[in-house]
Amino acid sequence: MPKVLIVGDEAVNGISHVCNPKKTRVISFPGDTVSDLTRKVLSLTADQPDIESLVVHVGANDVAKQKSEILKKDFNILLNTMGKLKMKLFLSGPIPSPQWGDEKHSRLDMINKWLIKSCSASSVTFIDNLWIYWQRFHLFGRVLHMFLLLNHAFHNCILKLPSINKNL
Numbered sequence: 474m475p476k477v478l479i480v481g482d483e484a485v486n487g488i489s490h491v492c493n494p495k496k497t498r499v500i501s502f503p504g505d506t507v508s509d510l511t512r513k514v515l516s517l518t519a520d521q522p523d524i525e526s527l528v529v530h531v532g533a534n535d536v537a538k539q540k541s542e543i544l545k546k547d548f549n550i551l552l553n554t555m556g557k558l559k560m561k562l563f564l565s566g567p568i569p570s571p572q573w574g575d576e577k578h579s580r581l582d583m584i585n586k587w588l589i590k591s592c593s594a595s596s597v598t599f600i601d602n603l604w605i606y607w608q609r610f611h612l613f614g615r616v617l618h619m620f621l622l623l624n625h626a627f628h629n630c631i632l633k634l635p636s637i638n639k640n641l
Contacts, residue, residue: 474523481530506535507547511554532567536581552595565600
């Protein structure tokens with residue numbers, strides 16, 4: 474039975490092929506927002522009682538909607554919901570899109586800083602993805618290349634976390 478459950482929006486698509494399926498289960502919900510995933514977290518973990526670590530990756534679809542205060546409330550509800558679980562908890566921050574303009578990047582930076590503080594005040598470890606891509610959009614020449622880089626970087630962030638690395 475898998476010990477690590479990774480759930481998230483479309484950004485987690487494709488990382489299952491680099492994880493050991495006996496140790497890690499990846500579930501993607503393309504297009505999901507923070508509130509969508511919050512409604513699913515408890516049932517997903519209840520269906521898999523052997524899970525020791527939960528990684529949730531979500532938020533980019535919300536940042537694109539330009540409603541930061543609503544997004545903060547939604548993240549607070551997600552963090553409270555995750556806090557009810559008896560396992561190691563990780564929140565992987567939103568990954569910026571090269572198509573986003575300065576306004577969305579600024580909003581993501583503000584949300585990212587807020588998430589760092591909010592997660593540190595809870596039992597959830599924050600995975601900061603923003604600085605991996607900050608000012609590096611020249612790396613994303615093609616859509617496929619971008620997709621592969623996002624998946625590779627997200628997976629590398631997970632591997633750098635010693636408490637779940639051994640379970641992947």
